[in-house]
Amino acid sequence: MGLRLHVDGDCVRGNVTFDDRHEGAPGIVHGGAIATVLDDTLGLLLVVLGTPAVTANLSVDYRAPALLQTEMIVERWLEQRVDRKLHLRADLSIDGQPVAQARALFLAVEVAHFEKGGRTLLPNWADWGPSL
């Protein structure tokens, strides 16, 4: 998806341009692809926050057609944290106009949560604590 991200303080920003592989309705990005970008890139925010966590709930408001081959801005930030519950926001926009807005509840987990998938985790993940 050509997603490029950078950290800006405690916010994560990036650019994404969807192409024909992500088409849903003719000429328009599939809503599932938008949800994937909004959810998956919240993962980088977790690294910024230093908290391993997983999506428990994701809600997306689709505000305007997301056109293919059009550069969009993604922004994500932490709205509120209560114990293990991380209330995160992610917005997708074109030229300052909202295209999609997500609210997500992530739950902080121990790194052991990711060992359930059977993959070998990178060594530095062992130092990555839930910082509860």
Ligand SMILES: CCCCC/C=C\C/C=C\C/C=C\C/C=C\CCCC(=O)SCCNC(=O)CCNC(=O)[C@H](O)C(C)(C)COP(=O)(O)OP(=O)(O)OC[C@H]1O[C@@H](n2cnc3c(N)ncnc32)[C@H](O)[C@@H]1OP(=O)(O)O
């Ligand atoms: C320094 C080194 C850094 C190295 C790292 C480097 C790179 C890392 C790169 C990227 C980052 C990598 C990973 C990031 C991870 C993910 C990013 C992508 C996001 C995903 O793609 S991730 C996959 C989809 N996701 C799942 O696979 C989750 C499946 N699920 C579960 O694994 C469990 O379900 C779990 C753990 C969520 C909860 O289970 P649990 O047993 O721990 O907690 P429990 O159920 O007791 O709930 C506790 C309190 O949360 C409330 N609660 C629970 N669920 C709720 C809901 N849905 N809505 C509203 N409230 C909810 C309860 O009501 C209770 O609330 P209360 O305490 O008030 O009663």
